Amino acid sequence: MIVREQAVALKYAKAFLNVFIDEVSLDDYKKITVLEQFLKKRRDALAFLALPHLDSAIIEKSLGSVIEKFELPECFNRLVRLLIKGRRAFLFSLVLSVIAALYRKRKKIENFVIRSSYKLDDSALDVIKNFLEQKTGTKVFSRHELDKRLIAGIRLKSDHYLWEYSVAKKLRTLTASPLK
Amino acid sequence: MSIKRLIFISLALYAVICVFLYFFANPVVISVIFRLLNFAIMVAIVVYVYYRNLHPAAKEVIHQEELKKEALVTQHDELLDKESELKKKLQDQKDECCYLLTKIDQWRERFDERQKQYEDEREKAHDRAQKRAQLQSEWLGRNLAYKQIVEHVVEIMREDLKNRFSDEDQQQKYIEQLIVFMRKNVS
Numbered sequence: 001m002i003v004r005e006q007a008v009a010l011k012y013a014k015a016f017l018n019v020f021i022d023e024v025s026l027d028d029y030k031k032i033t034v035l036e037q038f039l040k041k042r043r044d045a046l047a048f049l050a051l052p053h054l055d056s057a058i059i060e061k062s063l064g065s066v067i068e069k070f071e072l073p074e075c076f077n078r079l080v081r082l083l084i085k086g087r088r089a090f091l092f093s094l095v096l097s098v099i100a101a102l103y104r105k106r107k108k109i110e111n112f113v114i115r116s117s118y119k120l121d122d123s124a125l126d127v128i129k130n131f132l133e134q135k136t137g138t139k140v141f142s143r144h145e146l147d148k149r150l151i152a153g154i155r156l157k158s159d160h161y162l163w164e165y166s167v168a169k170k171l172r173t174l175t176a177s178p179l180k
Numbered sequence: 181m182s183i184k185r186l187i188f189i190s191l192a193l194y195a196v197i198c199v200f201l202y203f204f205a206n207p208v209v210i211s212v213i214f215r216l217l218n219f220a221i222m223v224a225i226v227v228y229v230y231y232r233n234l235h236p237a238a239k240e241v242i243h244q245e246e247l248k249k250e251a252l253v254t255q256h257d258e259l260l261d262k263e264s265e266l267k268k269k270l271q272d273q274k275d276e277c278c279y280l281l282t283k284i285d286q287w288r289e290r291f292d293e294r295q296k297q298y299e300d301e302r303e304k305a306h307d308r309a310q311k312r313a314q315l316q317s318e319w320l321g322r323n324l325a326y327k328q329i330v331e332h333v334v335e336i337m338r339e340d341l342k343n344r345f346s347d348e349d350q351q352q353k354y355i356e357q358l359i360v361f362m363r364k365n366v367s
Contacts, residue, residue: 116355117345117351117354117355118348118351118354118355120355124355124359127359127362127363127366128359130362131362131363131365131366134365134366135365151338151341151342151345152341152345152350152354152355153354153358154355165358167341167345167354171334171337171338171341174330174334174337175330175331175334177330
């Protein structure tokens with residue numbers, strides 16, 4: 001069932017991006033990711049959409065207010081109307097996350113999580129971002145987190161890439177090294 | 181000459197003799213001659229009866245006996261042939277048997293050699309397997325010890341490094357080195 005929902009969501013997302021990809025800017029993409037994160041953390045926020053006898057006007061109004069609140073472009077309202085028409089409004093969250101993933105793929109964007117053992121300033125983050133953009137050949141969006149488990153060092157991770165230089169990694173390598 | 185003609189000639193001859201004797205011979209001679217004639221007639225009758233009644237049966241019996249004899253002779257010859265044939269066959273079989281016995285001896289020798297080879301190879305394989313198992317167990321033991329030691333050492337190192345990098349300056353220096361490395365790698 002989940003696989004089928006994924007397939008349907010993928011179709012909606014592909015169709016949406018085929019039509020509106022030029023209307024969605026990088027700022028809009030950031031807003032989409034914020035909403036995606038918000039909905040991931042609050043999975044029950046849109047649970048009412050799965051109710052069978054809910055009036056479509058109410059659904060449209062509530063989702064419209066969400067879109068307005070997170071300042072998403074107008075084209076998302078059309079997506080919502082299309083989902084409601086096909087009685088698949090409950091797929092909104094899933095379609096949104098697939099749209100974000102497809103947008104990243106089409107616009108060559110990588111979302112990196114930068115973990116470091118020490119708090120990095122903005123200039124250091126810029127250097128890391130430039131380093132990643134040059135090495136991966138993509139546009140990099142990053143999020144910084146403090147991770148004391150690294151002991152000392154930096155770990156850069158996205159959906160497709162991983163770069164790490166830390167004391168923890170060296171210790172891991174040492175532990176995993178076989179007897180010669 | 182048929183028997184009828186013979187009887188006729190005999191009777192004619194008898195009549196001629198009777199006439200001759202009646203006119204020219206004395207009674208003694210006549211009685212001797214008639215005795216001889218009677219004896220001859222008796223002999224002729226016996227011969228006639230024999231040839232008439234007894235001769236074909238005896239001839240048949242003799243013929244049968246002769247046939248039997250011939251058959252027995254033929255059988256005897258055949259048996260002699262068979263005997264010689266069987267003797268020849270026996271000799272051939274004896275030769276073949278000798279040849280096969282030689283072959284069996286050769287095969288047995290080869291088989292013994294091969295068995296010995298197999299035994300040697302099996303022993304070698306067994307030795308190799310034992311050595312390998314011994315090496316594996318030694319290696320596993322060493323590896324286990326190595327892992328335990330490494331884990332222990334890594335834990336000690338981890339604690340030591342944590343203490344060392346608990347100092348903010350050390351952390352900053354380490355990160356700065358990395359940032360410098362990244363900056364250098366960005367054209």
